[in-house]
Amino acid sequence: MKKVSEFKKVASIYGGMIGGSWVTLFAMKGLETWSYGRNDDSIAKTKAHVDANFQTLIEYGALKAEELPAVQARIHYTTSLEEACKDADFIQENGPERIEAKLEALKNIEAVAPVDALIATSSSGIVIDNIVAEAAHPERVVGGHPYNPPHLIPLVEISYCAKTDKAYVDLAVEFYKSIDKEPVVLNKACPGFIANRLQLAVYREMMDLTMRGVCSAADADKALVYGPGIRWAIFGHNMIMQLGNPGGIVGMMNMLGNGGDVWLADMASWTHMPNAEYGPIAKESIDKMMAEYPDYIGHTNAECSKYRDKMLIDILKLHKKL
Numbered sequence: 001m002k003k004v005s006e007f008k009k010v011a012s013i014y015g016g017m018i019g020g021s022w023v024t025l026f027a028m029k030g031l032e033t034w035s036y037g038r039n040d041d042s043i044a045k046t047k048a049h050v051d052a053n054f055q056t057l058i059e060y061g062a063l064k065a066e067e068l069p070a071v072q073a074r075i076h077y078t079t080s081l082e083e084a085c086k087d088a089d090f091i092q093e094n095g096p097e098r099i100e101a102k103l104e105a106l107k108n109i110e111a112v113a114p115v116d117a118l119i120a121t122s123s124s125g126i127v128i129d130n131i132v133a134e135a136a137h138p139e140r141v142v143g144g145h146p147y148n149p150p151h152l153i154p155l156v157e158i159s160y161c162a163k164t165d166k167a168y169v170d171l172a173v174e175f176y177k178s179i180d181k182e183p184v185v186l187n188k189a190c191p192g193f194i195a196n197r198l199q200l201a202v203y204r205e206m207m208d209l210t211m212r213g214v215c216s217a218a219d220a221d222k223a224l225v226y227g228p229g230i231r232w233a234i235f236g237h238n239m240i241m242q243l244g245n246p247g248g249i250v251g252m253m254n255m256l257g258n259g260g261d262v263w264l265a266d267m268a269s270w271t272h273m274p275n276a277e278y279g280p281i282a283k284e285s286i287d288k289m290m291a292e293y294p295d296y297i298g299h300t301n302a303e304c305s306k307y308r309d310k311m312l313i314d315i316l317k318l319h320k321k322l
């Protein structure tokens, strides 16, 4: 098994939302990067996506314009899976989130990749046992679930199964750290991994409060952004609790006692997404909120997305991640 310091070639398999973002990151971090797409049209789309990422990064000061040619020169677009995977040290798979597609992708990658290449799948929720069910060398395949967009958001959730060689899990941690990601390893299989479950727990309560008429969708957002959300951009909730009491986390737990039990008993516990019900209820409130935003935030999805990306880059700079 090679060391991360010996890695010379990485590959991102399939373009799309996530594949293109990984290509952006790998190349920015100085890696010779092969980007595989199924046909010329796919490659053109990935290239346009990657170039747009670079323009945004330059516009917001996260990449110097004079560095762009060297970064772009490290990217090799190809419609040959063999060319992409041959001699690759690390391969990130980004195909559709369907088990048949993941099995097929891994089979095709294994047919042309070195036998000891580290392979990670971006899958958002398919447990790794299922993805490696037909693999010739499952010991070197891990879950490497990014948070969108991977070229900006530092988190990667690494998962593995009984067939995985732990040395490859360690190698994946080391590799992602080497490109300034913040890997978290799941010790057990868990649908939805960690971050999406935390997000859904908060969102279930936001939807419930809105559907019960306690607050508007806009005010649920405001309470989150200007309350816990702004702290969570700095520290996780365990650290927030630690800092909230002179006795740290133990002092905080003692201080809180069972006061939260009444809230917990009243909080949402439903297990079926109320998509059809919630969408129309939230829409009016969200449309009004966007119309009332100051002009520097914007009033359309495109304008607000741009503002989000700029703020994301500013926050990452404060975290010394850019």
Ligand SMILES: NC(=O)c1ccc[n+]([C@@H]2O[C@H](COP(=O)([O-])OP(=O)(O)OC[C@H]3O[C@@H](n4cnc5c(N)ncnc54)[C@H](O)[C@@H]3O)[C@@H](O)[C@H]2O)c1
Residues within 6 Å of the ligand: 014, 015, 016, 017, 018, 019, 038, 042, 093, 094, 095, 096, 097, 101, 122, 123, 124, 125, 145, 146, 147, 148
């Ligand atoms: N979008 C997200 O927010 C996000 C976040 C984290 C992880 N992921 C995971 O990353 C992976 C890719 O997601 P995405 O959002 O980039 O998807 P996407 O639809 O944008 O891209 C999928 C890519 O797979 C290619 N592809 C390969 N085989 C295909 C087939 N048989 N049919 C159709 N397309 C095929 C497509 O050409 C496309 O380039 C998924 O496993 C997803 O769960 C997505």
